[in-house]
Amino acid sequence: MTIEIRRAGRADAASLAELAAETFPLACPPHATAASIAAFIAEHFTVARFEEYLADPARILLVAEDDDASLAGDALAPRRMPVGYAMLVTGEPADADVVAAVTARPTVELSKFYTRRTVHGTGVAAPLMGAVIAAAEATGAATMWLGVNEENARAIRFYGKHAFARVGTKRFRVGERLEHDLVLERVLAVAPGRSV
Numbered sequence: 001m002t003i004e005i006r007r008a009g010r011a012d013a014a015s016l017a018e019l020a021a022e023t024f025p026l027a028c029p030p031h032a033t034a035a036s037i038a039a040f041i042a043e044h045f046t047v048a049r050f051e052e053y054l055a056d057p058a059r060i061l062l063v064a065e066d067d068d069a070s071l072a073g074d075a076l077a078p079r080r081m082p083v084g085y086a087m088l089v090t091g092e093p094a095d096a097d098v099v100a101a102v103t104a105r106p107t108v109e110l111s112k113f114y115t116r117r118t119v120h121g122t123g124v125a126a127p128l129m130g131a132v133i134a135a136a137e138a139t140g141a142a143t144m145w146l147g148v149n150e151e152n153a154r155a156i157r158f159y160g161k162h163a164f165a166r167v168g169t170k171r172f173r174v175g176e177r178l179e180h181d182l183v184l185e186r187v188l189a190v191a192p193g194r195s196v
Contacts, residue, residue, distance in 0.1 A: 003124055004080065005131040008061040013050040015082050016063065020045035023084075023114035029151040029179060036176065053087060060088040060135050064115070064128045084115035084124050086132045090139050101168025101183045102145050108136045108188075110146040129162050137188045144188055147172060147181035159184050 008016060021041050028037055043049075053059050064084035089109040093099050098109075110132060115124050136144040147170055148155050164184035171178045 002067050003064055003083070003127055004066075005062055005064045005128055007135075008054060008063045008085065010051060010054050012061075012063055012082075013047050013054060016050045016054075016061065016085055017045050017047045019063075019082050019085055019116070020050070020112070020114065023116060026117055027114065027149060027152055027155065029149050032179075058090045059111075060090075060139075062086045062088075062128065062131050062135060064124055064131075066119070066124075083119045084128050085112065086110065086114075086128055087112040088132065088136055088139070088144075090141070093145070095170050097168060097170035098145065098147070098183055101170070102143060102185055103167060104142040104187070106139075106141045107143045107145055107185075108139050108141040110136070110144055113146070125158060126162075129158075133162070133186075133188070141188055143185050145183060145185045147183055150180050150182050156182065156184075159186075162186065 024041055024045060025032075025037050050061075054061060062085060063082050065080035066083045067080060087110075089111045090106075092105070093102060093107065093109065113125075113129070113132065115128070133144070145167070146159065146164065148159065149172070150169075164186045166182050167185045168183040170181050170183050172181045173179070
């Protein structure tokens with residue numbers, strides 16, 4: 001795999017929506033129903049919603065791409081296929097549980113971090129996380145936080161390897177059910193003048 005990670009732009013809205021619809025169910029707990037997952041996707045992961053996210057100055061979206069010759073119309077010009085994405089949201093958290101849990105300000109939320117199932121274990125996630133950390137540090141934030149379902153052991157292990165530590169809990173609604181998320185936080189090393 002030849003992975004390239006870049007800042008996403010407006011032209012990426014459709015491919016990000018497709019990627020989000022494929023990857024969001026991977027993070028849901030086993031008891032989440034297909035109907036509730038589909039409703040969440042329809043509300044949060046449409047092309048129009050990604051156009052809003054990409055236009056929002058408080059959000060930074062990164063996309064990880066791989067060369068996929070099988071998608072190329074011309075063997076000499078393979079198409080880049082999105083295999084993962086991440087979204088950071090700057091500003092004070094809106095959730096009261098997160099406000100109480102996060103230990104320093106300013107903070108930035110790692111709102112989305114997903115890779116396709118087909119690339120799990122291939123080394124895509126670590127460089128994407130490296131780019132996320134660099135982007136978060138460039139905002140000048142002191143910490144980065146995220147919410148992860150308490151049953152998502154794979155993700156919790158991955159975040160732990162990248163210096164995230166549990167600082168609290170919060171609730172997250174999928175359909176009619178309130179899920180319980182762990183709030184994880186990572187201290188950032190701010191480098192003045194860096195930007196993404």
